[in-house]
Amino acid sequence: MTDPAERRASEDLDARIAAAKARHAPQARQVAASALARGTRYAAEIAVATVVGFGLGWFLDRQLGTGPWLAILFLMLGVAAGFRNLLRAVEQETRAVEAEGRAELAAASGPERKAKGGPAGSPGAE
Amino acid sequence: MDAAAAKLIGAGIATFGMGLAALGVGIIFGLFLSGALRNPAAANAQRPNLLFGFAVTEALGIFSFLVALILLFVV
Amino acid sequence: MASPLEQFAIRRYADLSVGGVDASFTNAALFMLVALAALTLFMWLGTRNAGLVPNRWQAALDTLHEFVAGMIDENIGPRGKAYLPFIFSLFMFILACNIIGLFPFSYTVTSHLAVTAALAGFIFIMTIVIGFWRHGLHFFSLFVPPQTPVVLLPLIILIELISFLSRPVTLAVRLFANMTAGHILLKVFAGFVISLGLAGGGLVALGILPLAMNVALFALELLVAVVQAYVFALLTCVYLNDSINLEH
Structure with a gap:
């Protein structure tokens, strides 16, 4: 059972392999599948946050006797909470996409810079 | 009309929203794929936009599903 | 014909009451014990002849252990190492329950909201306790994201509070909804096979269509069983991360 921390040493190589792989951009289908999987999760979170907000407002309404107003307010807040998560x-x-773009640029221009003796692999130097 | 029957009919009508959300999801993925076919290199950079559009559309579909459930079991 | 919901019925095997609370031995309890026995057997086989060169059982166990350890390292970091036994047990228990539920004539424990809500509620309380234990009252800064304008502060705090309270609900409902929906779907298509078979004549030949669909659905359900156990463990890691590494 390898300790995850011990594996960090080989991560430098892994990063270079990942950069090489990133040059072959993922297929459209993979992008769509990941959006489907993650999007479903956030969509469910929006719905659940709305229901939880409504429940909280309804409970407060019953305790305070303030008509339907708190329920409506907390319903809106629940929608906002769900969308905030999304x-x-x-x-x-x-940010991840931007970082990938920079890593790709650095990987593409890295070898020449090393040959010139410049600062190797500092992203965004140009 | 009988109240129980009206409830069932209302729940059935509420599921229309799910079908319409399905149309929206289809449009989003369809347009993404047609864009990705024209410029495959740019497809990966559109990941956040695709995630956002899909999640919002799907959430609206889940809302109408919730309304149907509420009509069936709560009201 | 039997309703597709019949598979979720709770059956009592032995009546038992602890201090007025109904704690009868039911089929749910039985299949939790079956999952426990299966896991114990798996662990025993995996660690029996543990060696430098792993045998097959040990390799299987190592793969799962490294998978969970990697997930914790990625999401919590070095401070999450103490929670590896808990998350590993959680992942293995849910995985075992999901997969045992796929056997014919068995019972899916995780298709009951009571079970998933108990797990999610325990994790929710645990994150709160760990948060207060590690950070004291500073834990409340979880509800105040950095760089919030003071004008919006009450609104943002309410929004974050609702978002925090909805965590256990999403955790419980996701696992429950996925398992229940999948098993209902399997039973509905199995019902089509039987009703077409009983219809007689040319319709019997049509029965092959829902049967093929059921085979495909079964493969999908196997995937869902593994993915949902993974998602449950992953979200537990994410929530624990908020309590352990409070960032601002």
Whole structure:
């Protein structure tokens, strides 16, 4: 049973292999399949957050006797919470795509820079 | 009309939303694939947009499913 | 014909009451014990002749262990190593329950909301306790994302609170809905096979279509059983990560 921390040493090689693989961009079908799998999760989270928000508001309404207003307010907040989760995931994904783009650029221009003796593999130096 | 019958009919009508969400999902993936076929190199960069569009459409479909469930079991 | 929901019925085998609470031995309890026995057997076979050169059982066990260890390392980091036994047991138990449920005449424990909600509720309380234990009252900063304008603060806190409270619900409902929907679908198509077979005449030959569909669905359900166990363990890691490595 290999310790994950011990495997870090070989990760440098793994990163280079990953960069080489990234040059062959993933197929459209793989992109669509991953969006389907992750998107379903976030869609379910939006629906559940809405229901939880409504339940919370309904419970508070019953305790405080404030008509349907808190239920409506918390329903909206629940929708907002679900969409916030989704937007956070989308932002994260955008950053990942940007990082991949930079890694690809660095991998493409890396060997020449090393030959010139410049700072090897510092992304965004140009 | 009988209230129980109206409930069932309402639940059936609510599932229309799921079908329409299916249309939306189809349009999203269809347009993504047609774009990816024209420019395969750009397909990977559109991952976040695809995720966002699909999740929102799917969430609206799940909402109508929820409405159907509420009509069937809660109301 | 039997309803497709009949497979989820709870049957009592022995009545038992602990302090007024109904704790009868049911088929759910029986199949949890079966899952436990299967896991114990698997662990025993995997560790029996443990050596530098693994035999087949040990290789299988090692693969699963490394998979979970890698997942924890990726999502929690070095501080998550202490939680490896818990997450490994959780993953293996759900995986065993899901896969045992796919055998004919067996019973799927994870297709009951009570079971999944108990697991999810335990994890939810555990993340809260660990959060307060490690960070004290600073744990509340989980609800205040960095760089929030002060004007929006009450709104954002409410939104984050709802988002936090909906975690155990999503965790429980996802596993429950996936297992229940899959098993209902299997039974519905199996029902088509039988009703076409009883119809007689040329319709009997048509019965091959739902049968083929059932074979394909069964493969899908095997995938769903593994993926849902993985997702449950992965989300547990993500939630634990929020309590262990509070970032801001």
